[in-house]
Amino acid sequence: MLNLFSGLELGPIFRALMRNKIGALLIALQIALTLTIMVNAIFMMQERSQQMARPSGLDETNTFYLSNTIFAQNYNTQTALQQDLQRIRQTPGVVAATQINAIPLSGGGWSMGLQTKPGDDLEGTGTAVYMVDEQGIDALGVELIAGENFQSSDIVWREVGSTKWPPKTMITKALAEAMFEGDWKKALGKTVYIDNHQPVQITGIINGLQAPWNGWNGVERSMLVPQQLDGRGSRYFIRTEAGRRDELMPVIEKMLADSDRGRIIRNVTSMEQTRDESYQEHQATNTILLTVIIVLTLITGFGIVGLAMFSINRRTRQIGTRRALGASQWQVMRYFMLENLLISSAGVVLGAAGAVGLNIWLVSTFSMSPLSPVLLVIGVVALLIVGQLAVSYPALVASRISPATATRGRA
Amino acid sequence: MLTMNKISKSFMTDDVVTHALRDIQLHVNEGDFVSVTGPSGSGKTTFLNIAGLLETSTSGEYLLDGEDITKLNDSGRSRMRNQKIGFIFQSFNLIPDLNLFDNVDVPLRYRGLNASERKKRIEYHLDQVGLASRMKHLPSQLSGGQQQRVAIARALATSPRFLLADEPTGNLDSQMAQSVMSLLEDINKAGTTILMVTHDPSLAARATRQIYIKDGHVSELTQKNSNLHLVGEA
Numbered sequence: 001m002l003n004l005f006s007g008l009e010l011g012p013i014f015r016a017l018m019r020n021k022i023g024a025l026l027i028a029l030q031i032a033l034t035l036t037i038m039v040n041a042i043f044m045m046q047e048r049s050q051q052m053a054r055p056s057g058l059d060e061t062n063t064f065y066l067s068n069t070i071f072a073q074n075y076n077t078q079t080a081l082q083q084d085l086q087r088i089r090q091t092p093g094v095v096a097a098t099q100i101n102a103i104p105l106s107g108g109g110w111s112m113g114l115q116t117k118p119g120d121d122l123e124g125t126g127t128a129v130y131m132v133d134e135q136g137i138d139a140l141g142v143e144l145i146a147g148e149n150f151q152s153s154d155i156v157w158r159e160v161g162s163t164k165w166p167p168k169t170m171i172t173k174a175l176a177e178a179m180f181e182g183d184w185k186k187a188l189g190k191t192v193y194i195d196n197h198q199p200v201q202i203t204g205i206i207n208g209l210q211a212p213w214n215g216w217n218g219v220e221r222s223m224l225v226p227q228q229l230d231g232r233g234s235r236y237f238i239r240t241e242a243g244r245r246d247e248l249m250p251v252i253e254k255m256l257a258d259s260d261r262g263r264i265i266r267n268v269t270s271m272e273q274t275r276d277e278s279y280q281e282h283q284a285t286n287t288i289l290l291t292v293i294i295v296l297t298l299i300t301g302f303g304i305v306g307l308a309m310f311s312i313n314r315r316t317r318q319i320g321t322r323r324a325l326g327a328s329q330w331q332v333m334r335y336f337m338l339e340n341l342l343i344s345s346a347g348v349v350l351g352a353a354g355a356v357g358l359n360i361w362l363v364s365t366f367s368m369s370p371l372s373p374v375l376l377v378i379g380v381v382a383l384l385i386v387g388q389l390a391v392s393y394p395a396l397v398a399s400r401i402s403p404a405t406a407t408r409g410r411a
Numbered sequence: 412m413l414t415m416n417k418i419s420k421s422f423m424t425d426d427v428v429t430h431a432l433r434d435i436q437l438h439v440n441e442g443d444f445v446s447v448t449g450p451s452g453s454g455k456t457t458f459l460n461i462a463g464l465l466e467t468s469t470s471g472e473y474l475l476d477g478e479d480i481t482k483l484n485d486s487g488r489s490r491m492r493n494q495k496i497g498f499i500f501q502s503f504n505l506i507p508d509l510n511l512f513d514n515v516d517v518p519l520r521y522r523g524l525n526a527s528e529r530k531k532r533i534e535y536h537l538d539q540v541g542l543a544s545r546m547k548h549l550p551s552q553l554s555g556g557q558q559q560r561v562a563i564a565r566a567l568a569t570s571p572r573f574l575l576a577d578e579p580t581g582n583l584d585s586q587m588a589q590s591v592m593s594l595l596e597d598i599n600k601a602g603t604t605i606l607m608v609t610h611d612p613s614l615a616a617r618a619t620r621q622i623y624i625k626d627g628h629v630s631e632l633t634q635k636n637s638n639l640h641l642v643g644e645a
Contacts, residue, residue, distance in 0.1 A: 008520075011513075012509055016508035019508045020508060317504065318506050318507075322506075322517060322521075325518040325521065325565070326492045326494070327493075328521075329486070331489075331521060402465070402466070403464075407500060407577050408456060
């Protein structure tokens with residue numbers, strides 16, 4: 001170990017670099033820029049990945065939904081809905097089914113404000129609204145953690161254009177915490193107000209159910225209301241026994257289509273597909289960011305290789321002289337690796353400042369969270385390693401320069 | 412001190428074998444000052460490179476201070492160069508980005524000496540060549556003769572037992588050449604063995620022994636000192 005690191009030439013290397021600043025400075029700036037962009041890009045990727053990893057609260061692997069659009073005239077929508085649900089529920093392999101007004105993570109749905117006191121000038125807590133029947137929580141596969149489910153007698157019809165809300169609701173734990181100072185248990189049994197004045201009693205708390213909008217900061221806040229929409233377009237949400245979803249999707253689609261020729265059954269979609277589509281933009285952004293990081297890192301790596309090779313070609317005789325004066329191959333290699341370490345260190349110091357600066361701007365402009373210092377440290381270490389890896393080949397080439405170059409080689 | 416026994420060196424280029432040195436027999440004792448002359452392409456530099464462990468021979472035995480050099484690996488040869496051999500080059504081979512202090516420091520760092528010991532040696536040897544006051548200067552700020560003096564200080568800083576000089580006055584005017592030559596003579600008188608390649612017959616004549624190389628063969632020109640033995644022409 002003593003031999004490996006004896007006679008480190010940090011001082012002379014630094015002084016020599018100071019006399020040839022331009023090349024080293026350009027590489028240091030390139031490293032700084034790479035670190036600045038890389039750390040913030042990784043941070044953005046991390047935020048998106050964390051968003052994508054959030055559980056929706058649903059039994060995603062065993063659920064799907066479809067759209068039912070009625071085109072026939074003189075159609076009894078209420079009867080047809082009840083018959084459809086009955087047929088679906090009777091299909092072997094189906095666990096539960098409900099009509100629903102919106103699909104979690106689909107991008108489109110209903111939202112309202114809930115407030116603990118009635119009043120026009122009070123600011124409510126925003127929540128997604130899902131209209132379901134007594135099979136709602138089973139069909140979605142959400143977990144009821146307090147209170148009770150809706151009874152069939154609770155379900156009321158809602159006509160198109162109506163603004164009337166039923167007197168009961170089940171809300172998510174996150175919504176309860178947002179409304180009752182972080183203590184979701186306080187919410188059970190309480191009366192809250194929807195549409196400013198209409199009282200609604202919280203009869204159940206569910207563990208989680210995400211809203212239709214994944215980018216909304218209140219995505220975990222949802223409420224279930226016991227309502228069925230009376231209209232010519234509706235959606236059925238179905239949960240199957242484990243592993244039977246794909247088998248039952250076409251079966252139910254055909255069964256519904258065959259049972260009534262006065263409507264169209266379409267958009268038969270699994271929840272997994274909906275999740276994938278919901279986060280498609282996130283995934284695309286992450287792919288672009290990853291590509292930018294890789295390309296920038298490669299450019300930096302090649303820049304280091306290029307500078308080192310140029311420097312070695314320029315200093316062939318000097319290297320031969322060092323070898324003649326007693327430098328071992330390892331000592332020559334170490335010289336170039338230390339030189340790169342000094343350049344990279346200057347680059348990462350500048351880059352760390354740049355990364356923090358860019359993050360401060362992103363936080364103030366786009367309301368992002370502040371950068372994790374751990375990520376910054378990881379970025380710094382990663383770029384130092386990239387620098388050392390990039391310079392290792394040129395350093396190896398340098399170490400193989402014959403000491404005889406001192407007497408024969410190019411100047 | 413130095414014994415070469417049937418040392419040969421050949422190069423292969425495009426299926427053509429070039430014999431640079433052929434069966435060299437040489438013994439140099441400690442304290443000798445040997446000059447090496449010969450026409451261009453005769454093998455002088457190859458001879459110097461092999462003597463200074465900058466190249467390996469194709470065949471033969473080379474003993475330096477009793478150690479068989481042909482058995483050493485690259486790392487061992489590097490250590491031997493650093494500890495026992497000092498080099499003076501025709502083009503001085505100073506590192507242009509380093510000041511005089513750092514230039515003389517180069518081989519001392521490879522030796523692994525501590526900072527205070529290195530400083531002591533650097534200051535002493537730069538003082539010896541009359542450049543102690545300019546140790547923060549860059550080589551480009553010195554004349555050719557001064558640069559060669561720095562190179563000599565660098566070569567002597569490791570206290571080598573064997574000094575190899577490749578055309579040490581080749582890039583100097585005659586006045587500077589005389590000055591450098593006098594310095595080398597002083598160094599030799601202090602006990603350091605010197606092997607010097609030169610084109611200049613008058614400088615070669617100042618050595619205690621003259622070797623002539625032609626077509627890879629070594630022959631003896633004069634013998635001023637009985638403790639130098641040239642073992643005939645190979």
